[in-house]
Amino acid sequence: MKNKEKIHHHNHDNNPPHGHMGHDHHKMMIEDFKKRFWVSTILSVPVLLLSPMIQEFFSFQLIFKGNLYVLFALSSFIFFYGGWPFLKGLFSEIKKGAPGMMTLIAIAITVAYVYSSAVVFGLEGKMFFWELVTLIDIMLVGHWIEMKSVLGASKALELLVSMMPAEAHKVHGDHIEDVKVEDLKKDDIILIKPGEKVPADGIIIEGESYLNESMLTGESKPVKKTIDDEVIGGAINGNGSLKVKVKHTGKESYLNKVITLVQEAQKTKSKTQHLADKAARWLTYIALTVGITTLAIWLLLGYDFTFALERMVTVMVISCPHALGLAIPLVVAISTAVSAQNGLLIRNRTAFENSRKISAIVFDKTGTLTKGDFGVTRYESVTDKFSKDEVLKLASALEQSSEHPIAIGIVKKIKDLQIAIPKAKNFNAITGKGVEAKVEGYDVKVVSPGFLKDENINIPKSAYSNAAETVVFVIIDNELAGYIALADEIRPESFGAIKKFKENN
Known part of the structure; x- marks a missing residue:
């Protein structure tokens, strides 16, 4: 029976990416944080303008009937809408028994919101709505940037999937x-x-x-x-x-x-991130302890409850470190994004942080110091019938449709020389040895050294040098006509990179 083959054009785009659903979920989360940030930030402008403390600081007045209720309504929306990820994070961390950054942020915004709302409805004291909304805005942008960086790094995985x-x-x-x-x-x-x-x-x-x-x-x-x-x-x-x-x-x-491996690395936290979470946990305990202590001391000193409560809330709100909540995500974002852009896939974040202590670097030559693709370094004719350029031209006709790195190198060289590539007919692959075809009336073969050995054809001494090269041979009308040597080319930036490493050591 004859072999039956169905010929299809391969469409890589139809192949679903690894972890496609998780990737889409991550994108949705980024869009969610982005939306919450912009909505909260836009609504924060009137909150700042209506806040008595801001008006007093900048010496202006914006008072109208029901202005405090408008301030309360806007702040309430920002608290529940913009602050929802942190409130949800609070319950998640408490459930795990490991309060961290989310707990600290959630406590600060909740105390500020509840106390300020009570002031709107009659309690004596100052409102902290402006502190509440700015804290939410800053934390939202920090987490948005961090999540964007992780998604940017995962684009390197898409290249692997393709x-x-x-x-x-x-x-x-x-x-x-x-x-x-x-x-x-x-x-x-x-x-x-x-x-x-x-x-x-x-x-x-x-x-x-x-x-x-x-x-x-x-x-x-x-x-x-x-x-x-x-x-x-x-x-x-x-x-x-x-x-x-x-x-x-x-x-x-x-x-x-x-x-x-790379996806798991993206989910893991580094030593610095764990340290920040540990600091946040202790700051949560300290904020609660100092807040309650502040309340108790002012009451013991004889001040009324509203006065003592205002001082307690002030301490607890101020204790939430805006910088810590923003700095860590930014560091992770920038380091991850820059690494991914330069082809560095981080498997272990802690190891990546410890890289600052590196005192010696061992390079893999291929694809690191070199370009990772083959280029023609030498090509010669070993017969008087054809010049070296004619040998290269005839060889390129056989290689122009191949994806093989050697073929790509030969075709690139012929194009650099601006020599027209002739058409090849009756193309045939010599299994494991090379290719053959009819070019301009000649029977041309581009083969490996193994083919020459099998056919008892002597390999010219000049074919090999001391350099790490791959050599292919060109046979025209069953006679050795020449050879083409290819090697992995050194990256132009390699010298500068090694020089800089030596200077920094």
Whole structure:
């Protein structure tokens, strides 16, 4: 029977991202904090203008019939709407038996609101509505910025997710069926064609090829894979076809484990954040103790209850540190965002904070000090029939449609030289060895050193140098015509970075 294949264009956008629902929930929470902040801030303006203490401080008057009731209504809305996340956080922290920042904020705004409301309805004293609304506004913006930074860092995860193809070629006996990646099961047999992405972790049972795992491991040089070797989902296959037995899918896959590690790191708190929570817990105890002590002392000194109560509320409201509630989220936000923008995925926040104590750095060369992609370093002709540029041109015709890193490097070089790439006909992949095609009437092959050994063709001594290079050979009409050496190029900023590290040590 003939093999039956369904050809589909892979659409990576159809592949649901890892933790998609959690990601959307996080976005909704950000929008919620953003909305609460802007609504509360806009309503805080009339609250400030109507507050007697602000009017006295700036020497102006804004008094009309029922102005205190308007002030109470606006402040009530901000307290319940803007302060709701902190009130909810208070109950959550008390339930866990670990009062922290939310408890401290909630106590401060509740004391300010209840006391100020009592003043509006007849109790003697000063109102703290302006303190209440500004405290809520500041805390809302702090938490909004922090949550935005975490979402920004998770965009790095989306890049990892996009590496997985949407479909796989599942082998059913003598025919092949395209199925969704999420439908794959352990021990399924899948076919991976040249240039395609590996859809799942597995073990090769047939074929050999070179795989680009640079986005997963940082190693830019294609890794040779043969029977019984493991392949990682998300890697890019070279010029060979592979049959792979699926080993891990879904949550068990290598890529998803990496994503899970980063997601868990984003949820964990650093040493500084735990210290801030500890400080907030003690400040809560201190605020309550000092507040009650203040009330008791003024009463013992013979002052009336309303006078003593006003002093107690003042102490408890002032004890809530605006700076602590805003500074910690800002530090986390900025450090997380800047790290993500520079490709640094933080697995452990405490370890990240301790990085300030680093005294020595050991670099991985590939993809760190180097660009992580291949560039042509040398190319030569070994025959009088073709010039070096003609050898490169004919080779580029075979490589122009391939996703292989070596092919990309060759095509990039020919484009840099502004040489037109000819068309290739009768293209064929030589399993695990290279590719061949008809170009401008010539039979052209771009092959590995292994092919030359198999065909008993002598490798020119000049083909290899002391540099860490990958060399491919060009055969034209069954005769060795030249070679192309490629290497991972050094990043232009590497020298400056190492120099700066040495200066700072």
